[in-house]
Amino acid sequence: MSTNSTPSTVAPLRVAVLVGSTREGRFAPVVTRWLSGQLGQRADLRTDVIDLVETPLPTVFPAFGEEPAPGTEEALALVSPRLAAADAFILVTPEYNHSFPASLKNAIDWHNAEWHGKPVAFVSYGGLSGGLRAVEQLRIVLAELNAMTVRNTVSFHNSWGAFGEDARVDDPAVDAAAKAMLDQLTWWAQALRDARSLRPYAA
Template sequence: MSDTTPLRVAVLVGSTRDGRFAPVVTRWLAGQLGRRGDLRTDVVDLTETPLPDVLPAFGEEPAPEVLEALARVSPRLAAADAFVFVTPEYNHSFPAALKNAIDWHNQEWHGKPIAFVSYGGLAGGLRAVEQLRVVMAELNATTVRNTVSFHNAWGAFDADGRVDDPAVEAAAKSMLDQLTWWAHALRDAKSVRPYAA
């Protein structure tokens, strides 16, 4: 693939709670991604593509209905060059549905970069991001340093889901620039030799 081939970015929406704020944050993020000609976005919303809560025993083949559910998610994650996780913070951590989606997959994460957009109260979801970095390192993914974090998120967006804060726009650009750099570097490296997991 050439350097001009757009990168495929899968946005994984981590919250599945009723009344969740995730769609507002995700629409904003999709707008940021849509401004860039070098990126193509696929939003994977875990409410639209739910995965079973119980993983099979190690080495056991999933049931047919589980394979059907995975078929709606796994190929999209495998096709991605990079990821952005949109996550709230629940009890100083990230949502169970997001951990479940991560655990159902393995090679889909290998040798790919991940950025984070978090939201919440005073901490802005940053404790969720800290824990996600550790989890994704175990799955051979590379997390980018810069994040976008919405502190007291419900007050950060206007009624139309817009954010009128130049600092947030700058943070998003910096995060996506880092994600793009890593995605190109890792995609190029994997075109020369397979990732050694």
């Protein structure tokens, strides 16, 4: 008789979606609405959308040994616990000058342990490049923070013409790309959550 047992239920994975653009007239809410629809189809995932317009973070870091500016702790309290609770991340980013927004870099830099031993996926958008150059630079940054970026991404080239009403995208290839990305993210999130439950990540 086998002594192996499998839990009857597995807690859904918590995915934090970080909306990186804060520019006036940004296209990010359309892309994020589409992504939320994709995530909503997954019973194994729970989504927390963190919009940096709604939860702005300070842009001035204290010098070593100095106290943070007034209001810093309050601003971080709206974001940091949500990143810490996440099992995985999806960064929604445009491409600005062959790179990603300063607001997204700022949010990344205010945190450290929150990224450790967790997977990150990307949904990018832009012109001809579809934001892929921003994604490649983000991979380098997140590697320094001990995060694991998944291979598959979703990128919207000439994104302003890719979406219909209600952030709909009538392209089976996009749905297939989203599924492949979320499947990879889920695999890594489950594996790394199990690993972190056994022992702390060795940063």
